[in-house]
Amino acid sequence: MHRLFHNATVHAMNPATGWTPQGRWHSHEMPHPNTILTSEDRIVAVGDYRELRDLAPLGTERTDLGGTYVLPGMGDGHIHSAMYSRSLIEPDMRHCTTLDEAMAVLRPFVEQARADPTVTWIFGGQWNINAWTTPERPDRRVLDSVAPDIPVALSSLDLHTLWLNSRALQELGLDRTVKDPDGGEFERDEHGELTGVLKEAAAIPIRDGLMQSDVSGSIDSYLPLGQRELLKRGITSIHDIDGVDCLNAYRKLHERGDLDIRVHKILRQEQIQDFIQRGIRTHSGDEWISMGPLKLFADGALGSHTCHMSQAWPGTHDHGMAVMEPEELEHWIRTAASAGIAAAVHAIGDQAATEALDAIARSQSMARAFGLRHRIEHAQYLKPGDVPRLRELGVTASMQPMHCTTDIPLNGFLEDRDLVAYGWNTLREADVETVFGSDAPVEDPNPFHGIHAAITRTRDGLPVGGWQPHETVPRADAVRCYTHAVARASYEENLKGCLAPGMLADFVSVDRDVFAEDAEAVRDTVVEATVVGAQIRYQRED
Numbered sequence: 344m345h346r347l348f349h350n351a352t353v354h355a356m357n358p359a360t361g362w363t364p365q366g367r368w369h370s371h372e373m374p375h376p377n378t379i380l381t382s383e384d385r386i387v388a389v390g391d392y393r394e395l396r397d398l399a400p401l402g403t404e405r406t407d408l409g410g411t412y413v414l415p416g417m418g419d420g421h422i423h424s425a426m427y428s429r430s431l432i433e434p435d436m437r438h439c440t441t442l443d444e445a446m447a448v449l450r451p452f453v454e455q456a457r458a459d460p461t462v463t464w465i466f467g468g469q470w471n472i473n474a475w476t477t478p479e480r481p482d483r484r485v486l487d488s489v490a491p492d493i494p495v496a497l498s499s500l501d502l503h504t505l506w507l508n509s510r511a512l513q514e515l516g517l518d519r520t521v522k523d524p525d526g527g528e529f530e531r532d533e534h535g536e537l538t539g540v541l542k543e544a545a546a547i548p549i550r551d552g553l554m555q556s557d558v559s560g561s562i563d564s565y566l567p568l569g570q571r572e573l574l575k576r577g578i579t580s581i582h583d584i585d586g587v588d589c590l591n592a593y594r595k596l597h598e599r600g601d602l603d604i605r606v607h608k609i610l611r612q613e614q615i616q617d618f619i620q621r622g623i624r625t626h627s628g629d630e631w632i633s634m635g636p637l638k639l640f641a642d643g644a645l646g647s648h649t650c651h652m653s654q655a656w657p658g659t660h661d662h663g664m665a666v667m668e669p670e671e672l673e674h675w676i677r678t679a680a681s682a683g684i685a686a687a688v689h690a691i692g693d694q695a696a697t698e699a700l701d702a703i704a705r706s707q708s709m710a711r712a713f714g715l716r717h718r719i720e721h722a723q724y725l726k727p728g729d730v731p732r733l734r735e736l737g738v739t740a741s742m743q744p745m746h747c748t749t750d751i752p753l754n755g756f757l758e759d760r761d762l763v764a765y766g767w768n769t770l771r772e773a774d775v776e777t778v779f780g781s782d783a784p785v786e787d788p789n790p791f792h793g794i795h796a797a798i799t800r801t802r803d804g805l806p807v808g809g810w811q812p813h814e815t816v817p818r819a820d821a822v823r824c825y826t827h828a829v830a831r832a833s834y835e836e837n838l839k840g841c842l843a844p845g846m847l848a849d850f851v852s853v854d855r856d857v858f859a860e861d862a863e864a865v866r867d868t869v870v871e872a873t874v875v876g877a878q879i880r881y882q883r884e885d
């Protein structure tokens with residue numbers, strides 16, 4: 344079936360019509376097309392309505408886009424979509440500024456659980472100790488006072504720390520005899536008793552295990568809620584970081600005909616041997632669900648000072664945490680690469696990035712043979728000397744603009760250090776492939792919030808002129824990092840990322856011209872409709 348989507352200003356972002364993948368923008372001077380002709384799930388033509396109307400076959404349906412602006416469908420290069428979907432129905436403490444407020448958020452969920460015997464655990468959290476104005480610390484006893492009888496497991500905002508109550512510790516069989524794993528810690532009080540706070544390698548496997556067990560409720564029931572919210576924000580493709588249960592849930596949705604967004608599924612270490620045995624490679628799959636790289640952790644996070652830095656945190660000898668030692672990192676990158684699976688290495692600290700690049704360099708011939716596009720997730724702090732290495736090694740920097748503007752208050756320590764921080768423009772000028780995402784539920788997955796952060800480096804207008812404003816990027820580049828770059832990172836630049844004949848008809852219709860509006864107004868862009876595979880999957884209701 345053919346369809347004419349007409350009456351819009353179409354930003355095709357097509358390199359063939361003057362817009363190059365390097366982000367040099369020319370077509371804004373040219374008249375914009377106002378119509379897209381589709382056949383089945385593909386774009387057939389992009390052009391002028393009067394011409395395309397005459398060319399379209401008999402029986403072509405028409406959709407009036409109401410004078411809106413059209414962009415290629417937005418991608419999210421790094422999202423925990425199962426956790427994000429869950430977060431929509433769970434306690435969310437990200438805006439709490441005291442421990443009391445956090446407990447007030449939790450209380451109704453405990454009451455609800457008491458009334459509903461099917462709820463056996465409480466998850467959620469997004470608590471952010473850096474936003475607490477009082478010097479309190481999370482502790483199991485505080486949770487026990489609100490939730491003495493139901494197990495509670497609350498993730499920190501950066502997802503690297505887990506806060507459990509006594510009931511949860513008991514259910515998990517954790518007590519003072521438990522040993523700290525490499526790259527992780529079970530926090531203890533002065534008597535050696537567990538405080539209920541688990542860090543890094545102590546937290547992440549437990550959280551993932553819980554999420555994939557029966558106690559976490561049915562992922563099939565909440566994943567569609569997340570999908571709906573993503574479409575509402577103009578997102579048509581995601582690179583998902585969550586577990587294999589999430590992959591299976593998307594497969595089920597797809598079989599039922601209810602999958603409305605395209606999923607590039609990043610693989611977890613726990614399942615990698617199984618994937619290798621089944622011959623699964625990065626980039627295998629189809630246009631709806633494709634296999635991504637193997638996610639590895641080189642370090643922790645900024646908020647907990649567990650990211651691995653070459654220079655110690657001010658006033659300490661603490662360099663953060665190497666979650667994986669260089670040899671182990673190299674082992675996993677090699678194992679995966681020899682099976683045609685790329686690596687996506689989480690590296691926030693500059694030392695973590697250096698070690699990830701070293702490991703990638705040592706297995707470079709395999710990556711070349713398989714055409715793998717390795718990635719560094721976050722790449723928040725980089726030594727200036729590592730920037731050209733990213734390009735030389737063909738490594739994509741997968742970054743989250745909103746982390747930058749959230750983290751401004753935490754970055755005072757950078758003053759006397761020669762580091763590239765959230766260095767989007769430095770990477771752009773060095774021709775490093777950069778892809779943007781949200782890391783939701785850490786941040787809201789709204790790509791227009793991300794574009795705003797990328798072009799201003801401000802939050803609520805501050806600091807005036809932007810934080811390290813030399814690292815802002817031009818708008819076309821910011822949009823490209825959410826469109827073409829996301830497609831390229833999933834080996835699909837010939838299918839998605841611009842609006843051109845032969846491409847999938849994935850696009851978003853919005854209420855304003857993000858290339859012409861005031862930068863602040865870009866943030867408030869409203870999605871009118873989201874089209875995936877030439878079908879309207881979301882339409883705004885008044």
Ligand SMILES: [Zn+2]
Nearest residue numbers: 689690720721
């Ligand atoms: Zn991460």
Ligand SMILES: [Zn+2]
Nearest residue numbers: 421423584782
């Ligand atoms: Zn993440």
